[in-house]
Structures are given as C-alpha cells and as structure tokens.
Amino acid sequence: MSARTTHLDNGVGSAMVALSAAAKKGLGDPVLAELVMLRASQINACAFCLDMHVDVAVKGGETLKRIALLNAWAEAGPLFSERERAALALTEAITVLTDGFVPDEVYETAAKHFDEAELTHLIGVITVINSWNRLMVSRRIEPGGYVP
Numbered sequence: 001m002s003a004r005t006t007h008l009d010n011g012v013g014s015a016m017v018a019l020s021a022a023a024k025k026g027l028g029d030p031v032l033a034e035l036v037m038l039r040a041s042q043i044n045a046c047a048f049c050l051d052m053h054v055d056v057a058v059k060g061g062e063t064l065k066r067i068a069l070l071n072a073w074a075e076a077g078p079l080f081s082e083r084e085r086a087a088l089a090l091t092e093a094i095t096v097l098t099d100g101f102v103p104d105e106v107y108e109t110a111a112k113h114f115d116e117a118e119l120t121h122l123i124g125v126i127t128v129i130n131s132w133n134r135l136m137v138s139r140r141i142e143p144g145g146y147v148p
Contacts, residue, residue, distance in 0.1 A: 006139055016132060023124030026117060030060050032087055035070065035080075036122070037129040039088050040095045042071055044133035051143030083113040087122055094126045 024033045034057035041049035054067060069076045073088050080088065090110040093102040114122055 006141060008135065008139075012135075016128065016135070019124065020128045020132070023121050023128055026121030027125055028118065028121075031057070031062055032084060032122075033125050034060060034062060035066075035084060036087055036091045036125050038067065038070055039073070039091045040126060040129045041133055043092065043095045044130065044137060046133040046137050047143040048136040048141045048145065049129065049133055052146035055146065086110045086113040090122065091126050094123065095130055 024030065027033050034053055037053045038050065038057060041053060057067060058064065066079060069079060070088075073080050073085065086109045089106050090102070093106045110122070111119055
C-alpha cells in the first residue's frame with residue numbers, strides 16, 4: 001500500500017471547523033449534535049471521529065449507555081426521545097443516501113421536531129461530519145490524535 005498523506009490544508013481545515021461550529025451553534029443542542037456526529041461516524045467507520053466525539057459527548061454530559069446503544073437507537077425504546085430519533089433517522093438517510101435522496105417520510109418527521117432554522121443547522125451538522133469522516137477515512141487517520 002502506498003503512503004497516505006496525513007496533511008490537511010490549513011484553509012480546508014479552518015473552513016471545516018468554522019462550518020461545524022456554525023452548524024452546531026445554530027442547532028442549539030450540543031448533546032444532539034454529538035449523537036448525530038457519532039451515528040454518522042459509526043456508519044462511515046471513522047475511528048478518529050468516533051474516538052473524538054465519544055470524548056466530547058461524555059464531557060458534555062452524554063451517558064455511556066446511550067453511546068453504547070446508539071448503533072441500535074431504533075430498537076432502544078424510550079432511551080432516545082422522539083426528537084433525537086427523528087434526527088438520527090435523518091442522519092442515516094443523509095449519510096447513506098441509498099435511494100439517491102432523503103425519503104420524504106424521514107424529512108417530514110424531522111420537520112415536525114425541528115423548526116426551519118434548527119432543521120437547516122441539523123442538516124449542516126450531518127453534512128459536515130460526513131465530510132470530516134471522508135477526510136479522515138480516506139487518509140486512514142487513526143484514533144487518539146484528538147486534543148481538545
């Protein structure tokens with residue numbers, strides 16, 4: 001296997017950090033933002049992002065039980081609120097895009113739980129973590145390098 005670059009252009013990195021911060025701030029729910037980022041990172045098998053966002057989520061008050069059951073959120077009963085479930089379903093739909101689009105039912109359910117500004121920012125959080133996942137996975141960046 002050829003060597004992969006671990007370098008990330010400062011301009012690209014700064015833009016991604018700014019986009020992430022703006023999306024999270026606009027969503028206004030840091031715990032939900034971390035759940036969404038963790039779920040997308042699970043789907044994308046991004047070890048670096050999983051490692052980072054588990055730490056951030058725990059420091060932000062998320063429980064280890066909910067983090068451990070995040071991969072099975074749809075079967076976890078009342079452990080996740082309806083609002084969180086709507087956000088996680090939207091996360092999966094945007095992350096996977098199996099049909100080439102987000103199903104109307106998934107979008108409409110999310111729209112019932114988030115106002116227009118929140119929904120826009122939620123989509124931003126989902127989009128930016130998917131971009132981060134791709135930046136890290138494509139370069140095979142290993143976990144453990146995150147420093148708050």
